[in-house]
Amino acid sequence: MPFVDGEARDDAWAALEAWLASVRRWQDEEGKSEVSGSPNIVALTGAEGVGKTRLAESWQASLADYPIKIVDDADAYAPLDLFAIINEAITSRQPLVLIGRARPVTWVRDETAPGAPDLISRLASLTRIELEGPDQESIQKALQAGLLQVGLDLPEAQVRQAAHRLCRRFSAVRDVVLSAARLSGSIAAAKPLLEAAIADNPRHCLS
Secondary structure, X not given: XXXXXXXXXXXXXXXXXXXXXXXXXXXXXXXXXXXXXXXXXXXXXXXXXXXXXXXXXXXXXXXXXXXXXXXXXXXXXXXXXXXXXXXXXXXXXXXXXXXXXXXXXXXXXXXXXXXXXXXXXXXXXXXEEEOOOOOHHHHHHHHHHHHHHOOOOXXXXXXXXXXXXXXXXXXXXXXXXXXXXXXXXXXXXXXXHHHHHHHOOHHHEOO
16 A cells, blocks of 8 residues: 555654654764663554554665664563563664554553563653544545555545545555455446445444
């Protein structure tokens, strides 16, 4: 699926750029002095399907060969494993982007698990960048582009109507496009095809 520009994406991109600039200044400090916290680690958060991973990967690709580690679904890691990843980044001073859905301190679901207290302390000190859901225009652009990718050049008016019925998540666009591609062999007209594709994905529909 194409990654479509939008205000939310632009804001998060700018925040990542500002964070990296501060990390570079920290890395260049004479004597590599120790500082409190973890300035080279950032948490990129947002609801499921808003495009966090695509944003992080696109941003990483724009940096040429600058080494940045990205850990997707960081909120699903066992406390000891995530704690080890964070400690490695602190020791190496390598920039690290942790991707998760909610506030980092909520990533630890069992506070009695091995390593949980120390991890919670680490997570509480992280810089956090929140990626908001895409706006309606971005959803429409993504839907149109996704349909074109699977060979469906449908009228803009029909695509716009369909986009207004979707939740503001790129995952909704992805699933509807996949359904439309699968159903297009038996449904030729644009409106019934899009209606069937939306009906095939009720969890992504607003109405």
